[in-house]
Amino acid sequence: MILTDLGSYTDLFSEYTELRVQENRTLNVSIVNGDVMGNSRSASSGVSARTFSKGLWGFASNPIIDDENIRKVIRAATRNSQFLAGKENRTGYILPSSPGRSSEDFSTKKSRLSQKEIIDFMMEIDGRIDGKCSRVVSRTSVLQLLDMEKSLLTSDGSSAYSMIPRTMLYISLSTEHDGEPVQLFNVYGGLGQFEDLFSTPEVLFGKLDEHYEHLIRKAEGIHPDSGIKECILDADLAGILSHEAIGHTTEADGVRGGSVAGDYMDQQVASPLVSLVDFASEALGKICPIPVFIDDEGTVAEDAVIIDNGILKRFMHNKESSAYFNARATGNARAYRFSDEPIIRMRNTAILPGKSKLEDMIASVDDGYYLMKPSNGEADSTSEFMFGVVQGYEIKKGRLGRAIRDTTISGVAFDMLKTITAVSDDMKWSNAGMCGKKQLIPVGMGGPAVKCRINIGGK
Amino acid sequence: MKDRKDITEYCIEALQRAGLQKSECTLRDTHKDELNLDSGEISLLRTTDNTSLILNGILDDKEGTIAINKIDSQSIDEAALKVLDLADSSEPDKANDIAPAQPPAVFEKGPEAPDLDLMYTRMKDFMQYIGEHYPSLILEQAILDFTNINKHYRNSNGVDLESRRSSYNFSPMFTSKEGTKTSSFNYAAISTAELDRNLHECGTVDTLINQSTEQVRSMEFHGKFDGDIIITPDCLGGFIYMITSYLSDYPMIKGTSIFKDSLGAEIADPQLTLHSRPLSTKLAEGYFITADGFTAENSTIISKGVLKTFLLSLYGAKKTGKSRAVNGGDSYVVDPGEYTFDEMIGSVDKGILLCRFSGGMPSESGDFSGVAKNSYYIEKGEIKYPIKETMISGNIQNVLNNIKRISRERVNFGDAILPWIQVGDTNIFGK
Structure with missing residues (x-):
C-alpha cells in the first residue's frame, strides 16, 4: 500500500495546494496462436504537488516518495506557480471548496493468483479457441490489469484514499474469406481484480462460442450501403456516443475552448426520450465501472445530469471551471499518473434506459442496420463524431439479415440525438477504453440501445 | 549507485x-x-x-x-x-x-x-x-x-x-x-x-x-462520387502509420498482414519512396537505440513503390524467419515528387483536400472509412469551400496504388518530413 498519511506536510502549503501520492500497477499477458508474446508487470509510483497562485498553476512531481522529495515537489510546484504569477500579473479566481474525506478500496478479498495460474488460465482460453473454432486462422488474447492507488491531501481540507482496479481481457479472432483476412475482437472484464472477475476459464466459453459465430457471419457478410440510414445502436455504441459525441463537448474546458454546447444551455438538444448523466460512483443502484468518490482536486464527486429529457442542463467541471462558469463543481478533475495534473475528465457517462424493448425496436426498422460493437471513436467541438463499428447486421423488413464488415458511422450529435425515436429498457456498461485527452485515463460508458438516423460508411 | x-x-x-x-x-x-x-x-x-x-x-x-x-x-x-x-x-x-x-x-x-x-x-x-x-x-x-x-x-x-x-x-x-x-x-x-x-x-x-x-x-456536402483526395502533410502521418502497422510484429506473426508476402514486390505507385530515418539530423526528434537493444540505423521502407523491409523486431524476425528491421519505424520521411501543390490542385476535376482524417481503425484487409475533417471541396482545379459531414472510404492497398502525384513541397514537423499526396479513385460521400 502507498503512503497514506500526508498530514505532516500541511505546514508547507503556502498557496492552495494538492499533494498526491500514487502508484499505478499493471499486468500484461498476451498470447498469439499459443505463444506467450507478452508477459510483464509494472509499477510506477511517485509524489506530485500542484499549487494555485493568483490564477496560475504550478505542478511538480518526483518518483521517489520520501520526506525529502515530498518537501521538494511542494516547493517546486509553489515556485512554478509563483514564477508564472510574477509574470502574468493576474488576480485569478477564488477556487470553490467542497472538501471531503473518503477511503475506498476495491482490492479483491480473495487470495491472489500467481503469474503461472494467470498464464495457465489464458492458455486454456487459447486452447479452447484452437480446439473449437475450426475456421479461425489466427487468435490473440491479451489480458491487461490496471490498479490505480491514490492518496490525496488538499490545503482546503480534503483527504482521500482509493484503490480502483480494472481487469480487461481482449480476444481477437481472425478468419479468411476469399483469401482476405476478417477479424472480430471482443472485450471481457470490468471493475475489480482478476480473481473477482474470472473464477474459471469456463465462464467465458459460452461468450467465446458467440464471438466465433459472429466472426463467421461477418466473414460471409457485406459492406454496408453508405449514406444516412435508420439504425439501432446497441448499448456499447450508445455508450461511446454518450462519451465521445456528447461528453467531450460538455466538458467545461471544451466549452471554454469553443464547443457548440456553450451555445445550447437550457435548449432542446435531443429527443425528449434522451437523458444523459455522467455518474460519479453509483448508477441506478449499482457501483459504476470507474467509481470516483472524491476527485483529484479533493472535490466530493457528484453526478452531473448533462441532458435531462432532451434539454442541455449542465457541463462537467473542475474547481477552476466551476468558478469561471459560476456553477457547482462536479468532481470531474482526474489525473492518470502521479506525474499528471488533474484535468476535466468524464467518469461514467451514460444515456438512461427508456421503455422500449430491443426486439420491438429492431422489428420497427424496414431497411437499416443493427450496430453492435464499436472500435475507436472521436468527437469534435462541433459535436460531429465518428465511431468505428466492428460488429453489426443489416435489418430488412424488421428482421436481422446479413452481417456487415467493419465500417464507420458519423453524425452531428446535437442533430442526431433529435432523431432518436426509441430507447431500450436495458442498460450495459463498459470500461474497456482509455480516453485520450492530454493524458490517457480509463472511463466508464454505458447505455441502452437507441433507434436513430445516422451516416454510415460503405466501401 | x-x-x-x-x-x-x-x-x-x-x-x-x-x-x-x-x-x-x-x-x-x-x-x-x-x-x-x-x-x-x-x-x-x-x-x-x-x-x-x-x-x-x-x-x-x-x-x-x-x-x-x-x-x-x-x-x-x-x-x-x-x-x-x-x-x-x-x-x-x-x-x-x-x-x-x-x-x-x-x-x-x-x-x-x-x-x-x-x-x-x-x-x-x-x-x-x-x-x-x-x-x-x-x-x-x-x-x-x-x-x-x-x-x-x-x-x-x-x-x-x-x-x-x-x-x-x-x-x-x-x-x-x-x-x-x-x-x-x-x-x-x-x-x-x-x-x-x-x-x-x-x-x-x-x-x-x-x-x-x-x-x-464549412458547408454540407451532398451526394456521392469517386474522386481524388489530396492528403496534406498533417494528415499523411496517420496514413503512414496505417500502412506501417501492417509491417510490424503482430500482424506479421499472426500471418494476417496484407503485405506479408510482398517483400520485394511493388505495393505502391513508383512515385512513392518512404524512409524511416531516426538518425536524421534534419529531424529534431528521432532515436539512437531500438527497443530490442540495437544501434538504430536509417532505412528505406518503400523504394519507388517496392517494399524493401518489414518493421520486425528481433523477436518478430525470429518468429517469422524474416529479416530484423534496422530500426523500430517512426521518423518517417517521404521523398518529394515532381509537382507543385498548385499543379496538384489544378489537376483535380472533383475531389477534396483532406486536411485531417477521423477514422475507424482499418480492418485487417486494409479497408478504412472515416470523416474528412477540416477539409475542402475541390472542383475543376480550384479549392471551392470548406466542407463538413463528409466521409471517405477506401482500402490502404488501393491508396498506395492509386497515387497520382506527390508534391515538391514538404513540411518538416521535427518528427517527420512529409509532402502532399494526391490519390485517385476514392469513395467520397456527404449527406
Whole structure:
C-alpha cells in the first residue's frame, strides 16, 4: 500500500495546494496462436504537488516518495506557480471548496493468483479457441490489469484514499474469406481484480462460442450501403456516443475552448426520450465501472445530469471551471499518473434506459442496420463524431439479415440525438477504453440501445 | 549507485544472480518542463522528473519483463526476482532472445537545458500574434515543453548503448467561432531543437490556424462520387502509420498482414519512396537505440513503390524467419515528387483536400472509412469551400496504388518530413 498519511506536510502549503501520492500497477499477458508474446508487470509510483497562485498553476512531481522529495515537489510546484504569477500579473479566481474525506478500496478479498495460474488460465482460453473454432486462422488474447492507488491531501481540507482496479481481457479472432483476412475482437472484464472477475476459464466459453459465430457471419457478410440510414445502436455504441459525441463537448474546458454546447444551455438538444448523466460512483443502484468518490482536486464527486429529457442542463467541471462558469463543481478533475495534473475528465457517462424493448425496436426498422460493437471513436467541438463499428447486421423488413464488415458511422450529435425515436429498457456498461485527452485515463460508458438516423460508411 | 552505467550494470548482475540465463535492461530518465495555455491564457508551469527501468530476462527460452520507476538496489533486487518468477511461469519460445554483442556507443542530440524565459516569451508572442491576426480563433489549449531523455540499454551479451536527446515540442489545439458558427477543432504538433523562430512560423501552424478561421463557414456536402483526395502533410502521418502497422510484429506473426508476402514486390505507385530515418539530423526528434537493444540505423521502407523491409523486431524476425528491421519505424520521411501543390490542385476535376482524417481503425484487409475533417471541396482545379459531414472510404492497398502525384513541397514537423499526396479513385460521400 502507498503512503497514506500526508498530514505532516500541511505546514508547507503556502498557496492552495494538492499533494498526491500514487502508484499505478499493471499486468500484461498476451498470447498469439499459443505463444506467450507478452508477459510483464509494472509499477510506477511517485509524489506530485500542484499549487494555485493568483490564477496560475504550478505542478511538480518526483518518483521517489520520501520526506525529502515530498518537501521538494511542494516547493517546486509553489515556485512554478509563483514564477508564472510574477509574470502574468493576474488576480485569478477564488477556487470553490467542497472538501471531503473518503477511503475506498476495491482490492479483491480473495487470495491472489500467481503469474503461472494467470498464464495457465489464458492458455486454456487459447486452447479452447484452437480446439473449437475450426475456421479461425489466427487468435490473440491479451489480458491487461490496471490498479490505480491514490492518496490525496488538499490545503482546503480534503483527504482521500482509493484503490480502483480494472481487469480487461481482449480476444481477437481472425478468419479468411476469399483469401482476405476478417477479424472480430471482443472485450471481457470490468471493475475489480482478476480473481473477482474470472473464477474459471469456463465462464467465458459460452461468450467465446458467440464471438466465433459472429466472426463467421461477418466473414460471409457485406459492406454496408453508405449514406444516412435508420439504425439501432446497441448499448456499447450508445455508450461511446454518450462519451465521445456528447461528453467531450460538455466538458467545461471544451466549452471554454469553443464547443457548440456553450451555445445550447437550457435548449432542446435531443429527443425528449434522451437523458444523459455522467455518474460519479453509483448508477441506478449499482457501483459504476470507474467509481470516483472524491476527485483529484479533493472535490466530493457528484453526478452531473448533462441532458435531462432532451434539454442541455449542465457541463462537467473542475474547481477552476466551476468558478469561471459560476456553477457547482462536479468532481470531474482526474489525473492518470502521479506525474499528471488533474484535468476535466468524464467518469461514467451514460444515456438512461427508456421503455422500449430491443426486439420491438429492431422489428420497427424496414431497411437499416443493427450496430453492435464499436472500435475507436472521436468527437469534435462541433459535436460531429465518428465511431468505428466492428460488429453489426443489416435489418430488412424488421428482421436481422446479413452481417456487415467493419465500417464507420458519423453524425452531428446535437442533430442526431433529435432523431432518436426509441430507447431500450436495458442498460450495459463498459470500461474497456482509455480516453485520450492530454493524458490517457480509463472511463466508464454505458447505455441502452437507441433507434436513430445516422451516416454510415460503405466501401 | 553513482550513475546510469552503475545502475544498469547492477541490474544485469541482479538478473544473473536471480538465475536468468539472458538478461537486458533499459533505464530511461525523463525531465520535462512544460508551459500550458488553456482557454487563451497561460495557466500552468509543470516540471516533472521520471525514471523508467525495464528489466527483461530469459530462462530456458521463457521470458518475463518487469518495469519499475525506482533505481535503489533493493528495488532492483526485488524486481530481478520477479522477472525470474514471470519467466519461470511462462511458456518456452525459441524466438525469445536478446541483442548480440555490438560496440559500445554514446549518442547525443539537442540542448541540455531549456530556456524557460524564452519559452514564456515565445508563448506570449504566439498569443499576441493570434489575437492580432485571428480574432475569431479560440486557443483551447497550447503546450510548449522541453523534454530531455537520458537512456541507457545494457544486456548480458555485453551491449552497452547510451543516448541523450532533447527537443522543444509545441502543440496548439484550436477552434474558431463567429457568433454561433463553430469550426471543427484542429491541432498542430511540431518538434524543434531550438526556439529560434516564432511558434506560428513552425511547421504548418499558421496555415492550420488560418484554415480554422475559414472553417466556421464549412458547408454540407451532398451526394456521392469517386474522386481524388489530396492528403496534406498533417494528415499523411496517420496514413503512414496505417500502412506501417501492417509491417510490424503482430500482424506479421499472426500471418494476417496484407503485405506479408510482398517483400520485394511493388505495393505502391513508383512515385512513392518512404524512409524511416531516426538518425536524421534534419529531424529534431528521432532515436539512437531500438527497443530490442540495437544501434538504430536509417532505412528505406518503400523504394519507388517496392517494399524493401518489414518493421520486425528481433523477436518478430525470429518468429517469422524474416529479416530484423534496422530500426523500430517512426521518423518517417517521404521523398518529394515532381509537382507543385498548385499543379496538384489544378489537376483535380472533383475531389477534396483532406486536411485531417477521423477514422475507424482499418480492418485487417486494409479497408478504412472515416470523416474528412477540416477539409475542402475541390472542383475543376480550384479549392471551392470548406466542407463538413463528409466521409471517405477506401482500402490502404488501393491508396498506395492509386497515387497520382506527390508534391515538391514538404513540411518538416521535427518528427517527420512529409509532402502532399494526391490519390485517385476514392469513395467520397456527404449527406
